Amino acid sequence: MSEDMGIQTKQDEDFGKWYLEVVRRGDFIDQRSPVKGFDVILPWGYAVWESIQQIFDRLIKSNGVKNAYFPLVIPEHLLKKEEEHFKGFRAEAFVITEAGGEKLEEKLYVRPTSETIMYYMYALWIRSYKDLPLLINQWNNVARFDTKITKPFIRGREFLWQEGHTAHATKEDAENWVKTVIKMYKHVYDMLALKPLILIRPKSDTFAGADFTVVFDTLTKDGKVVQGPDCHMLGQHFSKPFNIQYMDRDEKKRYVWQTSWGMSTRQIGILIMHHGDDKGAVLPPEVAPYQVVIIPILFTGKEEVVLKKCKEVESHLEQHGLRVYMDDRDHSAGFKFNEWELRGVPLRLEIGPKDIENNEVTAVSRLGDKKRIKITELGEVKKNLEGMQKSLAVHSEKFLLDNIRDVHNMNQLKDISKKGGFLRGNWCGSGECEEMIKTDSGGYEIRGTLYEKEEKPFAPCLYCGKPAKHVVYVAKAY
Ligand SMILES: [Zn+2]
Known part of the structure; x- marks a missing residue:
């Protein structure tokens, strides 16, 4: 590696190229694996995933969910049982037709x-109302042959995720569970200092085999959106074909109500x-592998005293529960500054002979603030991190609010969409208009209606001009 480690591309020159540089040079992912779309997650990227996992895993367990593990392969007849589901996933599935040198009787x-x-x-497991609710999650990998251009983490052919699957006695119980799931994902988003729009997807984009789907849509700095976690109200779409029934208190057999939910x-x-x-990268302190x-x-001549002080500060901060790394590798300080900035570490402490003389450290936040902190007042470090977490969240919320713009018709949509972000418009509910809005605007699609709040239409349908039924959020998605 050369000593020059900074990023070559600026965000507003070429956002896509900037992103690839950050994920590769920041040690998040290596795309050079021999199979396209199957990337290698590097230790630093994986450590971020572990932070997210730990936060969510604690949360689901405190809500009664248990982790389990299910087989990697699914026999074709099973996948076909729910027709919509099979239709939705058939085209992107990897299929095993041979094993042990023999052709399989049934595809896996x-x-x-x-x-x-x-x-x-x-x-097989659910027999009585006493078995409900059944709340199970698994941390695993899935593979989908996505034909779109792959993008590290955002669109790959294999990804890691958690998928939660629940069964409930009543529709109301299942709907309440959806609310619990949304609350849990909101907490994760708080830890990530991300402010999403939580939307109910239009029917066309609802999960194959679900009644409705709730998603977290997040803006990226180039004005597009990416879908984060989602939660599906499956109703009885699966319990009927899979015959998941329970004996109720009144001795009658009933089909369960189900939900599924995932974050990757x-x-x-x-x-x-x-x-x-x-x-x-800029990592919020709550999820940064090193804070x-x-x-x-x-x-020269002062190495020992400086290294000793660094060690003292490290162990002091660790005792206060912080994730700390003392970087005494044989690189220049400038190289290290660049590298940790690139990786997104929230706070760097510089300690040199001058700092030691003054009994202080120099603290530089990833957001650029520089501050001297007395070695006797290292509690300030924690406050500093809390401040950064908050400031990222405030910034994220402002970014979202600043990037939602009302549009009344297609001309306005096309014009204002140049600014990116979400466009808030009105829709009659027809699938035809939905499709035409996307085609006519060059890819701005209806992402959904607000999850928590019903909004009254303020203009006619964007496309056909007839009375609108829904206020919808339109955006260009990754
Ligand atoms: Zn319309």
């Missing part, structure tokens, strides 16, 4: 998602594309 599908293999088991490694890409800047990096500023 590598899971694109696990509803069918899990619900086969649910039908795409979240890392969203983080980078939302918070990143020309120097690289603080200590960099010794070495001068």
